[in-house]
Amino acid sequence: MPHDLPKAYDPTAIEDHWAGYWVRENLFAVPTPDPATISVQDQGPDGMSPFVILLPPPNVTGRLHMGHMLNQTEMDILTRWRRMSGRLALWVPGTDHAGIATQMMVERQLTEEGTSRQTLGREAFVERVWAWKRHYGGAIIEQMKRLGVSVDWSREYFTMDERLSVAVREAFVRLYAQGLIYRGAYIVNWCPRCQTAISDLEVVHQEQKGHLWEIRYPVLGDGGPEGKPSIETGEFITVATTRPETMLGDTAVAIHPEDERYLHLHGKKLRLPLMNREIPIVVDPWVSREFGTGAVKVTPAHDPNDFAIGERHHLPSINVMDDRAAINENGGAYAGLDRYVARKRIVADLEAQGHLGAIKDYTNNVGHCDRCKTVVEPRLSTQWFIAVNKEPTGGGDSMAEKARAAVRSDANGDKAIRFTPENYEKIYLEWMTNIHDWCISRQLWWGHRIPAWHCGACHKITVPESGSTGDPAACAHCGSDQITQETDVLDTWFSSGLLPVSVFGWPNITAETRADFDAFYPTSLLVTGFDILFFWVARMIMLGCWFAGDVPMPDGSPRPLAETVPFKEVYIHALVRDANREKMSKTKGNVIDPIEIVKQYGTDAVRFTLASMASPGTDIAFNVARTEGYRAFANKIWNAARFIFMNVDKAAELEIKVDPSSLPKLPAVGMDAPREDRWIVAEFESTANKVNRSLESYRYDDAANAIYQFFWGSFCDWYLEIVKLRLEISDTAGKEKIKPALTTLLSVFEASLRLLSPFMPFITEEIWHVLYGGNPPAGSIALAHYPPVQGIIDASVQIEMELLQSLIVEVRALRKEIGVEEKAIVPIELRAGESLREIAEQNRDIIERLARVSEVRFVDQISAGLSKHSTPQFDVAVIYERTIDIPAERERLTKEIAKREKQDANDERQLNDPAFVAKAPAHIVEGKKKQMQENRLLLEKAKAALAALPKE
Numbered sequence: 001m002p003h004d005l006p007k008a009y010d011p012t013a014i015e016d017h018w019a020g021y022w023v024r025e026n027l028f029a030v031p032t033p034d035p036a037t038i039s040v041q042d043q044g045p046d047g048m049s050p051f052v053i054l055l056p057p058p059n060v061t062g063r064l065h066m067g068h069m070l071n072q073t074e075m076d077i078l079t080r081w082r083r084m085s086g087r088l089a090l091w092v093p094g095t096d097h098a099g100i101a102t103q104m105m106v107e108r109q110l111t112e113e114g115t116s117r118q119t120l121g122r123e124a125f126v127e128r129v130w131a132w133k134r135h136y137g138g139a140i141i142e143q144m145k146r147l148g149v150s151v152d153w154s155r156e157y158f159t160m161d162e163r164l165s166v167a168v169r170e171a172f173v174r175l176y177a178q179g180l181i182y183r184g185a186y187i188v189n190w191c192p193r194c195q196t197a198i199s200d201l202e203v204v205h206q207e208q209k210g211h212l213w214e215i216r217y218p219v220l221g222d223g224g225p226e227g228k229p230s231i232e233t234g235e236f237i238t239v240a241t242t243r244p245e246t247m248l249g250d251t252a253v254a255i256h257p258e259d260e261r262y263l264h265l266h267g268k269k270l271r272l273p274l275m276n277r278e279i280p281i282v283v284d285p286w287v288s289r290e291f292g293t294g295a296v297k298v299t300p301a302h303d304p305n306d307f308a309i310g311e312r313h314h315l316p317s318i319n320v321m322d323d324r325a326a327i328n329e330n331g332g333a334y335a336g337l338d339r340y341v342a343r344k345r346i347v348a349d350l351e352a353q354g355h356l357g358a359i360k361d362y363t364n365n366v367g368h369c370d371r372c373k374t375v376v377e378p379r380l381s382t383q384w385f386i387a388v389n390k391e392p393t394g395g396g397d398s399m400a401e402k403a404r405a406a407v408r409s410d411a412n413g414d415k416a417i418r419f420t421p422e423n424y425e426k427i428y429l430e431w432m433t434n435i436h437d438w439c440i441s442r443q444l445w446w447g448h449r450i451p452a453w454h455c456g457a458c459h460k461i462t463v464p465e466s467g468s469t470g471d472p473a474a475c476a477h478c479g480s481d482q483i484t485q486e487t488d489v490l491d492t493w494f495s496s497g498l499l500p501v502s503v504f505g506w507p508n509i510t511a512e513t514r515a516d517f518d519a520f521y522p523t524s525l526l527v528t529g530f531d532i533l534f535f536w537v538a539r540m541i542m543l544g545c546w547f548a549g550d551v552p553m554p555d556g557s558p559r560p561l562a563e564t565v566p567f568k569e570v571y572i573h574a575l576v577r578d579a580n581r582e583k584m585s586k587t588k589g590n591v592i593d594p595i596e597i598v599k600q601y602g603t604d605a606v607r608f609t610l611a612s613m614a615s616p617g618t619d620i621a622f623n624v625a626r627t628e629g630y631r632a633f634a635n636k637i638w639n640a641a642r643f644i645f646m647n648v649d650k651a652a653e654l655e656i657k658v659d660p661s662s663l664p665k666l667p668a669v670g671m672d673a674p675r676e677d678r679w680i681v682a683e684f685e686s687t688a689n690k691v692n693r694s695l696e697s698y699r700y701d702d703a704a705n706a707i708y709q710f711f712w713g714s715f716c717d718w719y720l721e722i723v724k725l726r727l728e729i730s731d732t733a734g735k736e737k738i739k740p741a742l743t744t745l746l747s748v749f750e751a752s753l754r755l756l757s758p759f760m761p762f763i764t765e766e767i768w769h770v771l772y773g774g775n776p777p778a779g780s781i782a783l784a785h786y787p788p789v790q791g792i793i794d795a796s797v798q799i800e801m802e803l804l805q806s807l808i809v810e811v812r813a814l815r816k817e818i819g820v821e822e823k824a825i826v827p828i829e830l831r832a833g834e835s836l837r838e839i840a841e842q843n844r845d846i847i848e849r850l851a852r853v854s855e856v857r858f859v860d861q862i863s864a865g866l867s868k869h870s871t872p873q874f875d876v877a878v879i880y881e882r883t884i885d886i887p888a889e890r891e892r893l894t895k896e897i898a899k900r901e902k903q904d905a906n907d908e909r910q911l912n913d914p915a916f917v918a919k920a921p922a923h924i925v926e927g928k929k930k931q932m933q934e935n936r937l938l939l940e941k942a943k944a945a946l947a948a949l950p951k952e
């Protein structure tokens with residue numbers, strides 16, 4: 001049956017077809033294993049345990065960007081490689097409900113419709129978000145499907161799915177019962193637009209030009225009689241602030257205890273201007289004497305440092321802003337004004353009343369909401385927290401301590417979790433050592449609503465018991481039925497932090513349900529970017545170690561730390577930058593859309609571009625020119641396939657049948673096989689070794705480049721050219737050479753496709769199916785075997801072929817130099833040692849064909865008068881008498897001499913010009929001198945050539 005491969009390589013057609021096929025056939029699904037056939041004990045330490053990897057769930061609002069493309073390419077290469085190498089490989093996909101981002105998206109829609117979430121009410125709004133999700137939420141998943149990622153789509157999850165929501169509730173109630181969740185007043189970053197607290201990690205700091213306003217607070221004397229207001233002494237303390245509106249909430253001014261300027265004011269009071277409030281002067285060593293006047297206003301409700309001072313000195317906290325960052329009823333005359341309107345008026349009033357000092361220009365780092373870019377307002381509010389440094393009720397390590405132990409070396413130097421690049425371990429441990437309590441509440445409607453109920457009668461909190469499902473009907477403390485559920489939802493990272501345990505069934509781990517958990521937890525690897533190291537990676541380690549610790553091992557024994565971790569390895573990938581190594585950004589307009597590039601060059605070429613530059617800790621400068629190059633690489637493979645198939649079909653017409661299904665699975669040849677066959681097999685095996693070893697250490701670049709060199713160089717440029725000689729049938733004697741030649745050719749090609757497949761899954765799938773005449777041994781090349789590491793490689797034949805190649809390369813170079821026409825076939829002289837002489841004699845036909853040589857003359861010395869090339873192993877010369885048109889050559893040389901003489905005169909004039917030599921940089925002058933010397937040399941050569949021309 002003839003092999004039907006279209007003439008032109010068209011990635012779009014192939015890729016659409018196979019992407020659909022992989023999803024439709026559910027090719028990469030890994031069903032729940034039968035506990036009888038798989039158990040942790042059986043798997044042993046030989047690296048054959050399942051390879052399990054979780055996709056960092058993109059936001060359901062997301063669109064695929066270059067970072068995703070890199071991340072997914074890296075995961076897909078590793079998963080396909082592990083799967084083909086014989087491991088049960090499971091890659092679990094899903095999307096994140098992305099609380100703030102999704103709520104914002106829908107709120108924007110509502111604004112356009114002239115309504116709002118408040119008008120709709122909570123229930124209708126949440127329903128509306130679900131409707132949005134059903135309609136638009138699949139976009140990024142569709143993009144992933146088109147890119148052909150080899151995930152198990154049957155296990156796709158959404159973080160708001162019922163079973164994952166059960167896990168979120170259970171995690172909360174267990175932590176609450178362990179005394180690790182509390183509610184408290186705390187300074188949070190408040191986004192007045194999103195109207196929710198956001199975490200430190202969601203605040204982006206930007207330098208902004210502003211002002212530093214100095215305000216003078218009058219000092220009060222202690223003189224006033226009982227009950228009468230204190231009298232101003234006429235002295236002032238000057239404080240400075242970038243947010244003058246917060247002064248409305250000042251409850252003290254702080255100074256350093258040893259600041260000599262203020263020693264006489266210890267214990268005194270001040271009058272807060274505009275509010276007419278008496279506030280104390282407190283002494284606190286935290287205050288810096290060097291900064292400004294050494295006196296700072298203290299606003300505990302609006303600044304984290306001030307909050308800490310307030311706690312130390314038992315100062316009241318006066319919150320002066322509402323949820324929209326307008327001044328509230330605590331702001332006196334300014335109540336109802338937006339924060340920036342209030343600022344202007346306050347500054348004007350201070351000035352009018354003589355309390356304003358200097359106004360200085362000041363550049364400071366202002367925090368903005370990462371989602372909506374609104375300036376965040378540090379603000380006191382009541383939030384829910386996890387006490388990460390606290391021991392649980394009943395004793396044991398804190399959550400942070402477990403999360404540190406998982407990454408630290410144990411007594412044997414082993415680590416439960418390894419980071420690549422390794423320096424991230426230190427960064428992680430430092431963060432986990434300085435970690436504060438985790439604020440887990442968000443004032444949103446979209447997300448997992450906190451499972452806690454407030455009692456209207458006794459004001460206590462009721463949290464359901466572990467394992468319960470229904471909502472409580474009465475207060476657990478006083479029995480009142482006046483209970484209402486907390487309105488806050490949980491931080492999105494609380495639910496995504498649980499994913500490694502929840503996707504495999506936690507908390508419902510029973511004897512019947514635990515097969516997934518036993519087989520797949522801990523996962524093998526997490527591939528992610530640095531930007532979510534703390535957001536997500538750290539949270540997964542904290543929550544994974546905590547809750548998996550409750551699940552005994554399959555044999556009932558307690559789970560050791562190394563088995564509680566959510567993943568055994570973390571690979572932090574680098575950034576994709578533009579071709580000039582600039583960070584991609586919308587404002588700069590240098591964002592490369594992966595979907596556009598894929599449309600232009602095909603997924604395979606884009607994947608290969610990323611892989612060829614990906615290695616630990618190195619950012620990728622994405623250059624489209626490179627993608628164009630890899631598109632050409634794919635094309636080269638396509639053409640090689642067409643050439644091979646054409647020959648197989650031609651042979652079949654001559655009754656020479658090569659059956660692809662009986663090819664050796666590893667390209668194997670005997671010692672008596674032709675040298676080039678033994679060589680290409682050795683080359684293939686070296687490449688397979690290099691690729692396997694490089695992927696073990698995340699050197700995608702080394703792996704991709706090794707395959708590229710092999711496929712393009714060794715296979716296409718050399719082997720195909722050589723083997724062509726054996727495929728030609730010019731006489732009846734040619735026939736018997738064909739079958740072994742085709743068999744080796746086809747088996748090496750088939751194995752090379754498998755080697756390349758994890759990097760370029762589409763083109764290899766297409767060609768592989770055609771190679772087997774549409775009847776391949778497996779449903780996909782991705783289910784075939786990966787070429788493994790080989791122990792012994794025939795290195796001697798590689799050395800021999802290298803010699804032969806270098807001989808051919810030198811002859812080709814010589815031909816160019818002395819101007820032999822492309823088509824001319826010429827004799828060569830070769831002086832070579834014994835071994836090369838033998839190789840050259842045996843492979844005369846190859847040399848003759850590949851270097852266009854008519855005859856190899858072995859000599860002891862290259863004849864005088866021939867220009868030769870020398871290497872340590874041989875000298876070679878091409879014998880070629882060019883027939884020259886003497887008058888034309890004389891004219892050409894005469895012209896060249898005139899041109900070079902003129903150039904020389906110019907050079908000399910310039911270099912003798914003192915002004916030029918003095919002004920021009922040294923390297924220019926040096927370059928000019930060198931140029932002059934070269935020109936003179938060529939001038940002499942041309943003169944000699946002219947003199948050597950025969951006279952007419």
Ligand SMILES: [Zn+2]
Nearest residue numbers: 191194369372
């Ligand atoms: Zn915001």
Ligand SMILES: [Zn+2]
Nearest residue numbers: 455458475478
């Ligand atoms: Zn109660």
